[in-house]
Amino acid sequence: KQEVTQIPAALSVPEGENLVLNCSFTDSAIYNLQWFRQDPGKGLTSLLLIQSSQREQTSGRLNASLDKSSGRSTLYIAASQPGDSATYLCAVLKAAGNKLTFGGGTRVLVKP
Amino acid sequence: DGGITQSPKYLFRKEGQNVTLSCEQNLNHDAMYWYRQDPGQGLRLIYYSQIVNDFQKGDIAEGYSVSREKKESFPLTVTSAQKNPTAFYLCASRDRSREAFFGQGTRLTVV
Numbered sequence: 034k035q036e037v038t039q040i041p042a043a044l045s046v047p048e049g050e051n052l053v054l055n056c057s058f059t060d061s062a063i064y065n066l067q068w069f070r071q072d073p074g075k076g077l078t079s080l081l082l083i084q085s086s087q088r089e090q091t092s093g094r095l096n097a098s099l100d101k102s103s104g105r106s107t108l109y110i111a112a113s114q115p116g117d118s119a120t121y122l123c124a125v126l127k128a129a130g131n132k133l134t135f136g137g138g139t140r141v142l143v144k145p
Numbered sequence: 146d147g148g149i150t151q152s153p154k155y156l157f158r159k160e161g162q163n164v165t166l167s168c169e170q171n172l173n174h175d176a177m178y179w180y181r182q183d184p185g186q187g188l189r190l191i192y193y194s195q196i197v198n199d200f201q202k203g204d205i206a207e208g209y210s211v212s213r214e215k216k217e218s219f220p221l222t223v224t225s226a227q228k229n230p231t232a233f234y235l236c237a238s239r240d241r242s243r244e245a246f247f248g249q250g251t252r253l254t255v256v
Contacts (some may be wrong), residue, residue: 037187065243076151076235077247122187126243131176131195132203133237133245137187 035060037125039136047144052110054139056123059104064126066106068097071120071138080121081108085128113143148172151236151248157256158223158230166221166251168236174246176239177219181205181232182250188235194219223253231255 036059046052056066065084069077081090081097083106089098094111110117122138149170158164170177176195180188190203194213208227213219219238223230236248 067245069247074233074250074252076249077237079244079246082242082244124188124245126245131193131239132190133178133239134190135180135188 035063035125035127035132035134037123037134037136039121039123039139041139042137043140043142045142045144046113048113048115050113050143052108052113052117052141052143054108054110054121054123054141056106056108056136057104058106058125058134060127061101061104062128063101064128066097066099067124067126067133068095068106068108069122069124071122077122113141115143115145117141118143149236149238149246149248151234151251153251154249156251156253158253159256161225163222163224164253166223166234166236166253168219168221168248169217170219170238171217172238172240172246173216174238174240175216177213178237178239178245179203179209179211179219179221180235180237182235183232191221191234 067082068080083090083099096109099106120138120140124135152167178193179191192211194200210222234251239245
């Protein structure tokens with residue numbers, strides 16, 4: 034059974050500092066990995082999708098890497114801003130089938 | 146605008162009552178999902194459907210039922226058999242690139 038873990042569960046940084054969020058998964062037979070942002074009481078917003086054949090994806094200040102063999106992905110957010118405060122979740126899609134499994138999330142607070 | 150619409154945003158259920166949460170998408174996606182989120186926890190899969198008239202149980206299907214009569218719609222019924230239904234429910238759909246998109250959620254409270 035696929036298990037997805039995100040450490041740390043919470044993170045607080047001063048504005049301007051770079052953020053590094055970690056995601057690990059136990060079964061490397063994945064089709065893709067997706068990073069989401071969730072604001073309190075809201076749904077999930079897709080940030081980045083990395084296919085299993087890719088090593089990284091970038092969008093603006095966001096960069097996500099994927100090392101499938103070691104079961105790890107890292108989301109980097111450059112020059113953090115207070116508006117980046119949210120919970121960030123990663124999810125992996127099994128290569129066979131359609132189950133999307135989520136990590137517990139990392140709650141981020143960027144202090145002005 | 147294309148997207149996923151969940152309704153209602155807030156729902157209150159009395160003990161022993163069945164309630165149905167609506168999820169509609171106009172993205173022409175084949176796959177649709179229902180997740181449950183409890184405070185401070187990640188998302189747990191309730192049911193998912195890959196195609197019309199077909200669906201599979203997720204990790205916590207007991208006390209829930211679904212139907213998929215139309216591609217655009219995937220309603221979730223929370224039955225009286227679900228003993229702890231108070232939670233935030235999220236619906237998602239997935240496109241051919243296998244990117245998932247979510248609705249804004251329904252908060253269900255037992256009164």
